[in-house]
Amino acid sequence: MSFVSPEFALLCLLFFPIYWSLADRPRVQRSLLIVSAYALYASWVPFFAWVLAFYSTVVWALGCWMRRAASARLPLVLGLWLAGTFLLSLKYYEFIRESFQAILQSTAFVSLLPVLDWVAPVGVSFFTFQAVSYLVMVGRSPFLARSWMDVMLFLSFWPTLFAGPIWRADKFFAQTDMKHPARRVGRPRQGWLAIYLIALGLVQKVVLASWLSAQVVDPVYKFPDQYASVSLAAAMLGYSMQIFLDFSGYTLIVTGLALLLGYRLPVNFRQPYLARNLSDFWTRWHVSLSSFIRDYIYIPMGGNRKGWFRTQLNVTAGMLISGLWHGANWTFVVWGLLHGLGVVVQNTATRWGMPEWPRWVAQTFTFVFVSLAWVFFRSESLPHALQMLQGLWFSPMGFWLPGQMPWWLLLGISALVLGLSPWALRLQRMSLACLARLGPWRAGLLLALVLSAVLYGAPEGVPSFIYYRF
Numbered sequence: 001m002s003f004v005s006p007e008f009a010l011l012c013l014l015f016f017p018i019y020w021s022l023a024d025r026p027r028v029q030r031s032l033l034i035v036s037a038y039a040l041y042a043s044w045v046p047f048f049a050w051v052l053a054f055y056s057t058v059v060w061a062l063g064c065w066m067r068r069a070a071s072a073r074l075p076l077v078l079g080l081w082l083a084g085t086f087l088l089s090l091k092y093y094e095f096i097r098e099s100f101q102a103i104l105q106s107t108a109f110v111s112l113l114p115v116l117d118w119v120a121p122v123g124v125s126f127f128t129f130q131a132v133s134y135l136v137m138v139g140r141s142p143f144l145a146r147s148w149m150d151v152m153l154f155l156s157f158w159p160t161l162f163a164g165p166i167w168r169a170d171k172f173f174a175q176t177d178m179k180h181p182a183r184r185v186g187r188p189r190q191g192w193l194a195i196y197l198i199a200l201g202l203v204q205k206v207v208l209a210s211w212l213s214a215q216v217v218d219p220v221y222k223f224p225d226q227y228a229s230v231s232l233a234a235a236m237l238g239y240s241m242q243i244f245l246d247f248s249g250y251t252l253i254v255t256g257l258a259l260l261l262g263y264r265l266p267v268n269f270r271q272p273y274l275a276r277n278l279s280d281f282w283t284r285w286h287v288s289l290s291s292f293i294r295d296y297i298y299i300p301m302g303g304n305r306k307g308w309f310r311t312q313l314n315v316t317a318g319m320l321i322s323g324l325w326h327g328a329n330w331t332f333v334v335w336g337l338l339h340g341l342g343v344v345v346q347n348t349a350t351r352w353g354m355p356e357w358p359r360w361v362a363q364t365f366t367f368v369f370v371s372l373a374w375v376f377f378r379s380e381s382l383p384h385a386l387q388m389l390q391g392l393w394f395s396p397m398g399f400w401l402p403g404q405m406p407w408w409l410l411l412g413i414s415a416l417v418l419g420l421s422p423w424a425l426r427l428q429r430m431s432l433a434c435l436a437r438l439g440p441w442r443a444g445l446l447l448a449l450v451l452s453a454v455l456y457g458a459p460e461g462v463p464s465f466i467y468y469r470f
Contacts, residue, residue, distance in 0.1 A: 001040055001043040001044070002463075002464065002465070003162075003250070003253055003254065003257070003465075004202065004205060004206055004253070004463065012257075015036060016188075016260060018032070019032060019033070019186075019261070020186075020187065020188065022186070023186040023187045023262075026185075026186055027149075029186050030149065030153055030176075030186075031149070033153060033157070033158075033261070034149070034152050034153050034156060036158060037153075037156040037157065037158035037161060038052070038053070038156060040158050040161075041122070041156065041158070041161060044122050045119070045121070045122075048121040048122060051121050052121065052127065052155065052156060053152070055086070055127070055131070055155070056131075056151050056152045056155045056156065057148065057151075057152075058082065059079065059083075059131045059134060059135065059151055059155065060146070060147075060148045060151040060152070062075050062076075062078065062079040062082075062135060062138075063134065063135070063138045063145035063146065063151065064145055066135075066138045066139055066142045066145060067138065067142040067143065067145040069142075072138070072139045072142050073139075075139075076135060076136070076138075076139035079131075079135040079139075080132060080135060080136075083128050083131050083132050083135070086124075086128065087124060087125065087128045090118065090120040090121070090124055091120045091124060091125065091327075091328055092324070092328045094328065095328030095329065096328075099330075122162055122468060123161050123162045123163060123468075125325055125470050126160065126161070126162070126163065126164045126166055126470075127155050127156075127161065129166050129289075129292055129296075130154065130155055130166060130167050130168075130169070131155060132296060133166075133167070133168045133169045133170075133292070133296070134146075134151065134154065134155075134169035136296065137168075137169045137170050144170075144173075146173065150173065150176070153176075154167065154169060154172050154173070157172070157258075157263075159254040159255075159257045159258045159261065159263075159265070160254060160258070160265065162465075162468055163247075163250055163254075163465055163467035163468055163470070164251075164268065164286075164288055164289070164467070165251060165254075165265055165266050165267075165268040165287075165288035166266075166288040166289055166292050167265075167266065167288075168266070168292075171266060172263075175263055175264065185261070185262035185263055186261070186262045187262045188259065188260045188261075188262060189259045189260075189262055189263075189264065190259055191259075191260070192432050192435045192436060192443070193256075193259060193428075193432060194255075194256040194257070194259035194260050195256065195435075195447060196256070196428065196431055196432060196435065197252045197253070197255050197256035197259070198252070198253050198256035198257065199447055199450050199451065199454075200249075200252050201248075201249040201250065201251070201252030201253035201255075201256065202249070202253065202451070202454045203249075203450070203453075203454055204245040204246075204248060204249030204252065205245065205246055205249030205250060205253070205463065205465070206249075206454050206459075206463060207453075207454055208241075208245045208249075208413055209241075209242050209245035209246040209249060209463075210459045210463045211409070211413075211459070212238045212239075212241055212242040212245070212410070212413065213242055213246075213463075214459055215406055215409075216234060216235055216238035216242075216405065216406070216410055217235050217238045217239045217242055217378070220232060220234075220235035220238075221235060221239075221378060221379065221384075221388070224384075224387050224388050224391055225387070225391075225395075225396055225397070226397060227391070227395065227397055227401075227404055228395050228397040228398050228399055228400050228401040228404060229391055229392050229393070229394075229395045229398070229399045229400070230399060230400045230401075230405075231397075231401065231404040231405050232388060232391045232392055232395065233392060234405045234407070234410060235388075236371050236372065236374065236375055236388070237371060237410065237414060238410055239371075239374050239375075239378050240273075240367070240370065240371040240374055241410075241413055241414055241417055242466075243374065243377075243378075243466055244272065244273065244417065245417065246465060246466045246467075247269075247286070247465070247466060247467050248269045250465045250467065251265075251268045251269055266287070266288050267287055267288075268286060268287050268288050269284065269285065269286075269287065270283065270284040270287065271284060271421040271422070271424055272284035272285035272370075273363075273367055273370075273417070273418060273421060274363060274421050274422060275363065275366050275367075275370075276357075276359060276362040276363055276366060277346050277362060277366055278339060278342045278343045278346055278366065278369070278370075279343055279346060279347075280366070281366060281370060282339075282343075289322065289325070290322070293318050293321060293322055293325075294318070297317075297318055297321055298314055298315070298317075298318040301314045301317065301318075302314055308347075308351065311347075312344045312347060312348075315340055315343050315344060315347070316337070316340035316341065316343075316344060317340075318340070319336045319337065319339045319340030319343065320333065320336045320337055320340055321336070322336050322339070323335045323336020323337065323339070324336065325470070326377070326470050327469065327470060329380075329381075330381075330382050331376045331377065331379050331380070331381065331382060331385055332376070332377065334376045334382065334385070335373055335374075335376040335377045338373045338376070339373060342369060342373075372389070375388050375389055
């Protein structure tokens with residue numbers, strides 16, 4: 001069940017009053033939160049709920065083992081190996097098998113790896129990384145091992161279950177352990193902010209991102225040979241806007257839902273298209289993933305402690321893993337490699353003492369590079385991506401064909417996103433102050449009008465989030 005479906009909205013109207021009424025009975029309230037998460041997860045595929053329950057129980061058992069063992073090293077290594085094997089086998093086995101088979105086609109050998117027909121559970125990449133954070137936390141401090149119910153809640157917390165942001169175990173349990181009644185989870189926090197974030201997220205995803213997908217991006221990526229060069233460039237710009245509005249919109253929605261549950265999610269976006277370079281971009285885009293890779297992969301590999309050359313290898317490896325994390329396809333490998341090499345070039349330029357560019361030049365160059373790299377992220381295959389890029393210079397349809405693109409709306413949305421990005425926090429504060437001055441009834445009427453506009457501008461059916469694939 002999608003977070004933007006009418007069925008989910010109706011269930012929320014029933015669920016939240018019951019949930020809030022149990023604020024003084026935290027154990028019962030958390031049990032309700034776990035049951036609701038598994039019911040929501042089972043609405044996709046019932047078997048997935050059983051997989052998640054078994055997985056969470058194994059993670060909890062490993063934590064108990066680390067707490068009781070004389071040394072936590074063995075259960076920690078075993079837990080990390082099991083988590084990695086679980087993710088690799090479910091999400092990457094077919095990719096590895098097909099790649100290995102393609103390599104052997106030019107030799108006399110034949111691949112004996114069997115074809116396995118299975119579907120990875122929704123959100124497996126996200127709850128696997130969260131499990132890793134829990135295992136590492138307990139491995140470092142075994143006395144921090146949690147109860148079975150706590151682990152079940154952490155790995156199934158439904159606002160973040162399907163597409164993040166990626167929780168850190170210590171940050172999550174720091175909130176659940178608060179004793180002060182005003183700060184304890186289970187009570188809604190910053191209600192107007194929660195509603196504002198949900199409304200803004202719905203506009204971004206359901207109206208803007210869905211329109212870009214249907215009218216600009218999907219038609220061009222489906223038949224790139226039928227579009228002129230300028231239209232291909234427009235589709236690339238459109239996808240840069242679409243993926244930001246889609247994923248940022250999702251994050252806003254789940255952040256608002258978490259606030260209504262009494263939890264504060266980690267920050268996942270900091271206006272990424274204002275970045276002046278690629279390093280800056282990755283401190284702004286999907287922050288929970290980039291910081292996870294930094295802390296759990298890049299730094300353990302040596303980080304920047306083993307010399308400049310080794311640092312660049314570690315950066316490239318981290319970005320390659322980031323690319324592969326998104327999916328089992330060579331397009332994601334190339335996308336990650338492009339970003340890794342881009343950061344290496346940036347570090348090399350800094351090492352050689354090249355002067356910094358003016359802000360607008362640096363931001364424009366970074367945005368163009370990121371948009372071109374998104375072509376590999378969006379394309380179904382490497383030949384498809386290369387066809388899109390080649391079409392920028394030579395297209396069978398020529399350089400320009402009038403009427404192929406809804407230019408005014410595309411440029412209007414792009415200008416809206418890029419133009420308002422520097423003022424996002426100020427606009428949020430102004431909007432919250434306005435809602436507070438209006439009072440509950442008039443503010444409720446205003447939000448009802450916004451939701452009506454969302455429903456009017458929404459496409460038919462329930463749009464899917466891009467990051468549900470990962």
